[in-house]
Amino acid sequence: MFVRIERGVSTPISRQIAEQVRAQCLAGLIQPGDCLPSVRQLARELVVNVNTIVRVYERLAAEGLVEMRHGEGTFVLPPSTTTNLAADLKHQREQYSREYQAIVRRGLLLGLAVPELRRMLTATASDAKTQISKENSSEKRS
Amino acid sequence: MFVRIERGVSTPISRQIAEQVRAQCLAGLIQPGDCLPSVRQLARELVVNVNTIVRVYERLAAEGLVEMRHGEGTFVLPPSTTTNLAADLKHQREQYSREYQAIVRRGLLLGLAVPELRRMLTATASDAKTQISKENSSEKRS
C-alpha cells in the first residue's frame, strides 16, 4: 500500500491517509481479503503517532471498508450491500472538488496568475507520477 | 477591502482571512495608513464571530503589518525595517505552493486525471473573476 502525506498543510494527516486508503480500495489496488499494514508499522513509516493510524483504521472500519481483527490485523472487506463504494467515491470527489476550488481561489487572491497555477499543476503531476513509479519498483524489490 | 471565505474546507477561516489581508497589503491594494474594516463590521460581513476577526487582526498586528488603535480602528502600518514584506510574500507563496501541490497529489491519488484537474482550475478561475468583477461594481454603486 502506498501512502504519502504532506505535513504543515491544512488538510489533516488522518484525512490524507484515510482518503488514500479508500481510493486504493475503490480502485482495486487493494483487494478484499488483503491485509493493511499494521498500525505500528504504518505509524513508523509515516512518522506519525500510533493513535493517529488507529483512528484512521477505526474510521474505515466504521465505514465498512475494512475489519480490524484483534491480534491479527486489519483486513479489507468485500463490498457489501451496505457499503456503497460508488456513492463513497462520489462523495469523496465532491468534497475534494470543493477544496480544490477553494485553493485555486486562494491562489488568485494571493495574486498568482492562472498560467502559473496551471504550470504548477503540470509539474506536480509529472513529479508525482515519477515518484509513484519509483516506489513501485522499489517495493517490488524489497 | 475584499475578503472571501470558504467554509467546510480544511483551511481555517481565520487563516483564509489573514492570508488575503496580507496579500492585499503586500500588493499595495491596501495602503499604509488605510483603515481596515472594523472588527465587528467584518465579522458581520463574513458571518463569523467577532473573536475570529479579533484573532486575525491581533496576529497581523503581532507581525507588524497593522496597528490596532483603541477606539479608532485598525490601520495598515508603513513597511518597517523589521517587517520584511518581500520575505513575507515569498514565505506565504511557498506555503501556498506546498498546499497546492499537496492537493494536486491528493487528486491524482483519488484517481482524477490531470486534464480533469486542469478543467476544474480553468472553470474555477473564470468563475472567481466574474464574481470579483461583480462585487467590484456593486461596491462602487453602494
Place this chain on the structure above:
Amino acid sequence: MFVRIERGVSTPISRQIAEQVRAQCLAGLIQPGDCLPSVRQLARELVVNVNTIVRVYERLAAEGLVEMRHGEGTFVLPPSTTTNLAADLKHQREQYSREYQAIVRRGLLLGLAVPELRRMLTATASDAKTQISKENSSEKRS
C-alpha cells in the same frame, strides 16, 4: 513554573501571566526546551478560562519565546537572533517602571504620604517572599 495573578486590578490577567512567563524565561528559571504547563492545566490552576491561557501562549509564540507543538505541549525556544532577550527584558522593565511611577503618583495625589507607601512596599515584599517560599516547599513535597 510559578504564576500568581491578582484579580480586580486593572492590569489584565493575560498580561500578568505573560509578564511572569517572560521574566522567568529571561531569568533562566525556565530553560530552553522546557515544557510549559499545558493550556488546560494552567487554566485550572489559576482558575481562568482556557482561552485566556491560549491567548497568552499564542502571544509568547508570536514573540518567538515559545513554540506550541500540536498534541505535545508548549516548549521554550532557545534564544534566536531575532529574539533579543536582553532588549525584551529592558523593554519590559521600562514599561513596568512607567506603571510603577504612575501608581506612586496616584498614591500621592490620593493624599498618601511617602513613608506610608514605603511601609506598604516593605510589607508586601515580605508577604510575597513568605508566600513564594511556602509554595516552593509545597511544590517540592508534591
Place this chain on the structure above:
Amino acid sequence: MFVRIERGVSTPISRQIAEQVRAQCLAGLIQPGDCLPSVRQLARELVVNVNTIVRVYERLAAEGLVEMRHGEGTFVLPPSTTTNLAADLKHQREQYSREYQAIVRRGLLLGLAVPELRRMLTATASDAKTQISKENSSEKRS
C-alpha cells in the same frame, strides 16, 4: 485643578482622572461651589476624547460629588448626607492599596529587588513634588 495622566499604563485614563478629582474635592483643594474645567477644555488639556471627560463627570455626578448644569458647567456640590466622603475615601484607598500591592508583587516577579523599588518610589515622589509646585506657580501666573 491639577490633573495628570499617564498613558499606556493599565489604569484606565478615566479612572485616573476621576480619582484625582475626588481626591482634590476630599482634600478641600476644590471647594463646594467651585466650577470644574469645562469638558472640552479638560479634554484639550489632557489630549483625550471629549466623551472620556463626559463619562468622568457623569460618574462623579452620579456619586453626588458634582452637578452638571446644562449650559453652565460642572460644579462641586457641598457634602450631603448621602455623599459619605470619608467612606468614599476609605474605599478608594483600599482599592488603591490592592493595586499598589499587586504592582509591587509584579516587580518582584520581574526580578526587581526591594531596594530598587524603594529607590524608584523615593525618586518618583520627589519628582512629583517638584512638578506639582512648578505647576502651582505657573498656574498662579496664568
Place this chain on the structure above:
DNA sequence: GTGGTCTAGACCACT
C-alpha cells in the same frame, strides 16, 4: 462608533 478582555462551551486533530 471603535478595540480589549474574559467566560463557557463545543468540536476537531495530533501525541
Place this chain on the structure above:
DNA sequence: GTGGTCTAGACCACT
C-alpha cells in the same frame, strides 16, 4: 493526554 479553532455573549474603556 495535548493544542487549534470557533461560537455566543458579556462587560469595559477610548474616540
